[in-house]
Amino acid sequence: MISFIVSIIILIVAYFVYGNIIERIFGIEKDRETPAISQRDDVDYMPLPTWKVFLIQFLNIAGLGPIFGAIAGAMYGPSAFLWIVFGCIFGGAVHDYFSGMLSLRHNGLSISEVVGIYLGPYIKQFMRLFTVVLLIFVGTVFLVGPAKIIDGMTDSMLGIGVWVSIILVYYVLSTLLPIDKLISKLYPVFGAAMLFMALGLLLVLFVGDYQIPEVIPANLVNMKHNAENTPIFPMLFVTIACGAISGFHATQSPLMSRCIHNETEGKKVFFGAMITEGIVALIWAAAAMTFFGNVDGLNVEMAANGNNAAWAANEISLNMLGKFGGVLAVLGIVAAPITSGDTAFRSARLILADTFKYDQKSILKRLYISIPLFVIAFVLTKVDFAIIWRYFAWSNQTLAMIVLWAITAFLIYTKKAYLVTFIPAVFMTMVCSLYILIAPEGFQLNNTISYVLSVIVTIIISVFFLLYVKRNKPKSE
Template sequence: MVSFIVSIIVLIAGYFIYGKIIERIFGIDTERKTPAVLLRDDIDFVPLPQWRVFLIQFLNIAGLGPIFGAIAGAMFGPAAFLWIVLGSIFAGAVHDYFSGMLSLRHNGLSISEVVGIYLGPNVKQIMRLFTVALLIFVGTVFLVGPAKIINGMTGDMWNLWIWVGVILAYYILSTLLPIDKLISKLYPIFGMAMLLMAIGLLVALLFGDYKIPELNPGNLRNMTTNPDETPLFPILFVTIACGAISGFHSTQSPLMARCIKNERCGRGIFFGTMITEGIVALIWAAAAMTFFGNVSELNNAMLANDNNAAWAANEISLHMLGGIGGILALLGIVAAPITSGDTAFRSARLILSDVFKSNQKKIKNRLYISIPLFVLAFSLTQIDFGIIWRYFAWSNQTLATVVLWTITAYLIFESKAYWVTLFPAIFMTMVCSTYILIAPEGFELANDIAYWGGALITLCTIILFWTYVMRKKAVSRSMKETFS
């Protein structure tokens, strides 16, 4: 219990202390007009109150990540607490803040375009394809997943594909309509429901008869059933993504960068929502470790139920929160993925509109871009859900890694403290490269070979990155001297 409480305190302190440091490094300008004001179109560029933007961003980035990912991560034991806390503060929140603020500084540009500014046109083209593919994966996962959950809750009252059609219809509306007409109305409600569910679990954990395992040297090990098949590094760091660091967040931040009224709101909205998500993930991880008795019993229960995190989340909610838990579980476990799916499609539309320089004021322009996205996503629903999810998990963390390198380049070019993202970028490069070498959906290499391979890829990445930024900085300096 002590480790759990200390972890929450450290996360909160991280927002006020490290968040302020990151804000100073970036250097906000409270007099600078934001894209919401300069480019207002009442479709995507719409000034919104800070509290509303906070709740929309929180639900955008959260979805089921801090619930399902935290439950799956809890199977590793209290080591999950350490990754959630350190990852949220020093990687996730920094990633989210800079990706959001750089979009803000570049007129609300999508993350792929921001990457291109600092890492070059070749990387930009790759990132355009990569981010749109990732967002379609997210939309597809959160199209079929919630439909299956609703179908199960209603006892197969309707055919599964009817629910898929209903959710798809909502996605179409939320992608096309102005952001203040549907999303800004529904998201605060669902966001509050998700926060209330987490607060309810926190109260139950603190005052109920639950024993949360402590984070100590004896418990800082891989507690999964088959540790050789699921090594703590790198599997844990991909399993818990949205509760620590997630590339998906950087695709969502430009949506809110187009709605923020003043740069001073950035820390609360971008850094703050990531810390909030970390706290939610911490609560769910603790609940999973204690509700079933201990970490070993959690692993047994998950194994008996096909590692179904949705089942575990439902059991925890209903039994720890009572009758009200069923309502909150319905809102959280069903609404959360839907509200990530709709903004995934909206983000994809905005990325493609940036690529094709398409003015989104006219509905026909939004339709031209959106219809192919929905057709492609629906066709992907015919593929096994598990396959899509596994590739999403890796591609999600890979995107976060590329964005961290992008921010590092920006900080170097601006002669600012680039170490705040350099070290997380190196770490996540090692995580992603090792994961794809070791995972079943990757090359399935032996652990030792994968670790050496991951280290080699990481070293090559550092050398290539450093060569590129130093060359570009030298060219920039030379041009300044020429025209001075």
């Protein structure tokens, strides 16, 4: 329990201490007009209250990540606490803050365009395709997944197809309508529900007879039953993404960079939402490690239920929070993925609009871009692309890696303290290269060979990056 409490305290302190350091490094300008004001179109660009922007950002980046990812990561043991804490502070919060603020500085541009400014046109073209494909996959999975859950809860009264159609209609509306019409009204409610559920679990952990394992040397071992095939490094660092660092966040931050009315709000919205998500992930990881008795019990139950994190989350909610927990579980397990799916499509629309410089004031122009996205997503619901989805975890962290390199380039070009992102970028490069070399969905190479190759790949990419930024400068700051 002591390690768990200390972990939460560290995250809170980090917001005020390291958050202020990162804010100073970026160099906010209080009197600088934000895109919400200068580019206002009352569709995507419009100032919203800070508390509302924070809750929307939190739900955008959270979804099921800090719940399902934390439960799966808890199977490794207390090592998960360390990754959540330090990954969140030095990786995720920094990644989210800079990606959001750089978008804000560049008139609310999508992350692919921002990356292109600092890493060049070739990377920009790659990022445009990479992020749109990634977002379509996210939207599709979060279209089918909730439909299956609801269908199961209702004893297949209507059928999965009907629920897919209903959710798709909502996705169309949330993608096309001005952000203050639907998203800004629903998200604060769902965001507050997710936070309330996490706080409820936290209270039960404190007052109940639960023994949370401590972060001590004896516990910092791989506690998964198939430890040899799932080494902590890099598997844990990809399993827990949203609670530590996630590239998907960089696709969502531009949505809120278009709604912030002053640069001083950036730390609260971007850095603060990530720290909050880290705390939520800690709570769910702790609950998973204790509810089933211990980490070994968690592994046994997960194996018996097909490693289904949704099942575990539902069991934890219903038993630790009672009937009211069941209601919150529905909000968390059903509403959370839906609220990630809709903004995935909205982000894809904005990326394509930025790519083709297509104005989005007219709803017809929004339809021209959105219809193909939904047609593709609907077709994908008919295809079993589970194998393709297995690459999402790696793709997600690869996106975070690229964004970290782009932020580092910005810091170097502007003569700022670039080590705050250079070190995380190198680390995530190592994680991503090692994962694809060693993972079942990757090359499945021998562990020793994979580690050696990943070091070589990381060194090559790091050297190439330093040579690139030495020779090039962006067209605009």
